[in-house]
Amino acid sequence: MNEQLLNRALGAYLGFACGDALGATVEFMSPKQIQKRYGVHTEMIGGGWLGLEPGQVTDDTQMSLALGQAILDHQGWNLKAVADNFLAWLESDPPDVGNTCRRGIVRYRDDGVLIGLPREDEAGNGACMRNLPVVLATLNRPEDFESWSLEQSRITHHNPLSDAATLALGHMTNALISGQGLEPCVLQAEGLIGQYSEFAYSPYPGKASGYIVDTVQTVLHHFFNTDSFESCLIATVNQGGDADTTGALAGMLAGAKYGLDQIPARWLERLDRQVVAHIRRQVAVLVQLGE
Ligand code: MN
Ligand code: MN
Numbered sequence: 001m002n003e004q005l006l007n008r009a010l011g012a013y014l015g016f017a018c019g020d021a022l023g024a025t026v027e028f029m030s031p032k033q034i035q036k037r038y039g040v041h042t043e044m045i046g047g048g049w050l051g052l053e054p055g056q057v058t059d060d061t062q063m064s065l066a067l068g069q070a071i072l073d074h075q076g077w078n079l080k081a082v083a084d085n086f087l088a089w090l091e092s093d094p095p096d097v098g099n100t101c102r103r104g105i106v107r108y109r110d111d112g113v114l115i116g117l118p119r120e121d122e123a124g125n126g127a128c129m130r131n132l133p134v135v136l137a138t139l140n141r142p143e144d145f146e147s148w149s150l151e152q153s154r155i156t157h158h159n160p161l162s163d164a165a166t167l168a169l170g171h172m173t174n175a176l177i178s179g180q181g182l183e184p185c186v187l188q189a190e191g192l193i194g195q196y197s198e199f200a201y202s203p204y205p206g207k208a209s210g211y212i213v214d215t216v217q218t219v220l221h222h223f224f225n226t227d228s229f230e231s232c233l234i235a236t237v238n239q240g241g242d243a244d245t246t247g248a249l250a251g252m253l254a255g256a257k258y259g260l261d262q263i264p265a266r267w268l269e270r271l272d273r274q275v276v277a278h279i280r281r282q283v284a285v286l287v288q289l290g291e
Contacts, residue, residue, distance in 0.1 A: 015255020023237040023247025055270035068133030104156025127153035136286035176256035208241030
């Protein structure tokens with residue numbers, strides 16, 4: 001096992017969870033409201049509209065763990081197992097469930113639909129946000145990355161903007177974890193914008209909603225314009241809006257780039273212990289899959 005690769009893979013997944021837990025405090029607030037209440041929001045204090053414990057994560061991390069666990073349990077791809085884990089998660093009465101995610105999972109529960117028809121109103125960020133386990137599981141089998149990503153996405157989100165963003169962010173994360181640095185990420189971002197110009201993020205329009213275009217713009221703007229894990233996450237979540245999800249995705253990219261060692265200890269120590277243990281178990285197995 002390449003130790004640096006493991007450090008970046010752990011950085012991506014734990015960074016993702018840190019962004020979720022840090023951002024959830026200010027989810028659905030505007031930058032002005034955040035400023036008035038916190039100045040700059042920098043600490044993992046819980047609260048927010050969900051009334052969370054400090055370090056508690058939300059659906060972003062929970063759905064990722066559900067997806068990763070299905071891959072782990074089957075030592076590979078089993079779409080029905082992924083959908084079953086999403087359903088078990090939904091039935092566990094989680095604190096937060098996105099509307100589009102709920103609709104897709106209920107559609108699977110009631111009609112057995114694993115891949116719905118394309119829909120214009122499925123351009124939320126819910127599929128993109130949970131795809132990191134697929135990135136990790138396909139590090140050694142790149143030929144499977146796109147099909148696994150799209151299949152898990154379309155359980156709940158079947159939309160070309162969601163598809164394109166999920167693939168682009170996944171390819172970027174793969175390149176960073178593999179140690180290829182920023183250049184392939186820049187090319188991926190350019191490719192995404194070439195395909196769908198609405199993703200252009202410079203100048204940054206400043207919207208950070210759950211619409212996949214707003215989410216990607218927010219994540220890429222802050223990822224490419226900061227120079228540390230901590231500054232990337234703080235800048236992202238203080239944009240408010242869907243701050244736990246933009247925070248999680250920014251944390252994924254920044255964690256993959258800077259590695260586990262660059263995640264501030266005060267955040268890692270606050271993060272839900274069970275979640276940290278679950279993430280560590282998943283990373284250890286997922287990155288070796290297909291070797
Ligand atoms: Mn969430
Ligand atoms: Mn969210």
